[in-house]
Amino acid sequence: MLITCPYCGPRDVSEFTYQGDGNRERPAPASQNLDAWNEYVYDRLNPAGDHNEVWQHSGGCRSHLRVVRNTLTHEISSVVFARGHVPHRSPSRRGAKA
Amino acid sequence: MAERLSPLEPVLRPGSRGQFENGVGVVLSEIAPGSIIQLAAWPGQEKAIIAAIKKVTGLALPDGAGGGVANGQKAAFGFAPAKFIVVDEAESISEALTKAVSPEVGTVTDLSHGRTAIRISGAKAAWVLAKFFAIDFSLVAFPVGAGRSTVHHDIFAQIQRSAPDQFDVYVFRSFARSFWHALCRASEEVGYEVR
């Protein structure tokens, strides 16, 4: 699998570190909204298809990246710097049910 | 500045080794520049850092990711967004860069004692390095002067192509001896000379 870093160009996946689901939104540190914390910590979409993810080019320029990866084919349809890009969030599992 | 000790000192033994009957494929050496400086620009201050590098060193960095220049005495290249390495034979360049880069523009970090610079040159230089690093070493993808950040297992490396058949590899000094051993082993099949 290759990820095309916006700075370094196409690089082997071994140069990158997965930093988790890109759909999560961390509640404010002082938040006492337990549902929001529960959703942040536990709820995952686990889609079969395009997935918003956060990766770091840890073995390269060390930039944090927003990646859209297809979980069925590993096809990567979008890579942008995390800085300066508002994430495209999918509705959470809980939100999708409501 | 405190006297610098090379981590390669106990293992760097000049001479030709490996299969060199038909000539050496690569020459390995430590270049030990006087200064290895990292500069980082705050958001939006990249042009100001590039201007400061030009003012102090005379080196004009080309635009674009990984762009760089090397002229034998001095070198500079981008290795990450808004981050640059400047290398100089002279030891005093850190002070001059610190004066030229105000705290509002960015930061200057002297890595002269923290990095070891290893030069690999010769017809088989790209061939040997390609055993370690999964990057494109062709001249088209990696032109002279350009810099690349990459990794071999846990050994982070910044590589500048300083001539068509010459690469300067900057590694953490604590990894340098281990990397040197591996580099010598990888060079055996093409024949290598340590200078």
Ligand SMILES: [Zn+2]
């Ligand atoms: Zn990168």
